[in-house]
């Protein structure tokens with residue numbers, strides 16, 4: 001047993017959909033939530049940038065003594081998880097594999113809505129077809145969604161219009177399942193539900209990554225049985241802006257601090273001239 005915190009991070013308020021699941025499935029765990037709001041959206045970034053950001057965040061979380069970290073961000077999970085997970089001495093979980101497994105369990109014609117970077121990485125198609133190569137997968141990049149959510153324009157008629165546009169190619173393929181391939185997108189559930197036929201099952205990887213965290217904590221004997229401390233929220237951008245936006249999902253105004261992330265040491269390399 002350990003009372004150490006679980007670290008959770010995203011570019012912004014998307015990770016709150018994972019936090020909500022943590023509160024539901026692991027009510028005794030204390031959480032450290034970080035949102036890299038100064039550098040969002042992640043979905044248009046290169047792999048090198050995402051790797052650098054993720055290393056900084058995990059290094060900071062290590063300094064805060066977390067016992068596990070959850071990348072509550074598909075873009076980071078798609079572009080950085082494989083590389084960084086062996087660089088830290090605590091388990092690091094991503095959302096894509098748990099989401100892909102859950103989707104294969106219910107669907108044969110699977111649509112994935114994601115950031116442009118996640119869609120281009122093909123991470124969902126690979127993970128799904130590794131489980132079942134016969135399942136068909138269509139991935140759509142939705143560049144406008146994260147900025148609209150972060151600007152609190154969820155109920156703006158434009159958000160509905162653009163959602164119709166993004167879902168159109170998936171509806172044409174008669175998908176039976178739709179995966180939220182970005183943790184921000186469950187915040188759009190009421191809008192997406194209005195557009196999708198009732199027969200389409202929505203899969204939220206947040207539910208499944210937290211189920212995987214439960215198993216991992218059990219396996220490692222790391223569960224906390226003593227009751228949770230209030231979640232600590234850190235951001236790289238404006239704390240007040242994050243607090244104002246997230247109150248609608250948290251049900252109360254959180255105390256948010258601004259965090260200055262550490263700069264990781266460059267990997268040691270031997271200069272070519274010094275090799276005989």
Ligand SMILES: N[C@@H](CCC(=O)O)C(=O)O
Pocket residue numbers: 010011012014015040041042043044072073074075076115118146181182183184
């Ligand atoms: N929550 C996002 C990050 C999106 C972004 O900042 O573009 C994800 O799951 O990928």
